[in-house]
Amino acid sequence: MTPDADDRACETPAANAHARTRACGRFTVVEVSGEIDLATAESLTEHLDAATARGEPDVLVDLRRVEFFDCSGLRVLCRAAARATERGGRLRLVSDQPRIHRLLMGAGLLGRFPPLPDVPGEGRE
Template sequence: MTPEADDRIPGPSERTAADSSGAVPPTVGQYARTYTSGPFTVVEVTGEIDLATAGFLSEHLDAATSRPGPDVLVDLRQVDFFDCSGLRELCRADTRARERGGRLRLVSDTPRLHRLLLASGLLRRFPPLAGIPE
């Protein structure tokens, strides 16, 4: 019995098709998706981000910060849980964006995430926006 087309895992050629900017888009997963909104690359994160799932977020952040001058918004409004593994990935992506002459900002209206950023000393580095700017 062979797997149906909807059941199979995409092969390497399907996962690595570059877009017009030359950046390789990450696979779409249950924890994050990436899209463009005006001048921004938006990484929309959902569910729980912890040690087991931070790698999925990392794929999207790596792709979003891979080109020169990236302007990345990480939308965390749909996140149920976020721990230090996610913070590590945000810091790594922020450093990468700055090295390329760009920036990475967070979108969050959740007091829980604001407290996490404050407790970790990262609130000044990542002052959250309430929504995606126009």
């Protein structure tokens, strides 16, 4: 890949109705909102692909504003976590929603994605 192509792969995608990316200290925070399902998972994928494109990514996926999240969203998270790990980094979830915790537990992913209650270094508003 040429340096220009590398730079384009690492560009932060524009915010959309379901995801936006921001920097927070050493973390890349992907804030997710609304409903994530088969029809909208691609909106999240583009942000997670960009967040995990560089070496040693430290990505936090903030699910606190999610209204609905299904197995399509879980697939996107698992893929992004694998990409982050391959690049020497990590991907973690931020969620204070019991239904997200139940979804992770039911899918057998709670151990892989133990949710943080908030973004480290940010106080609750």
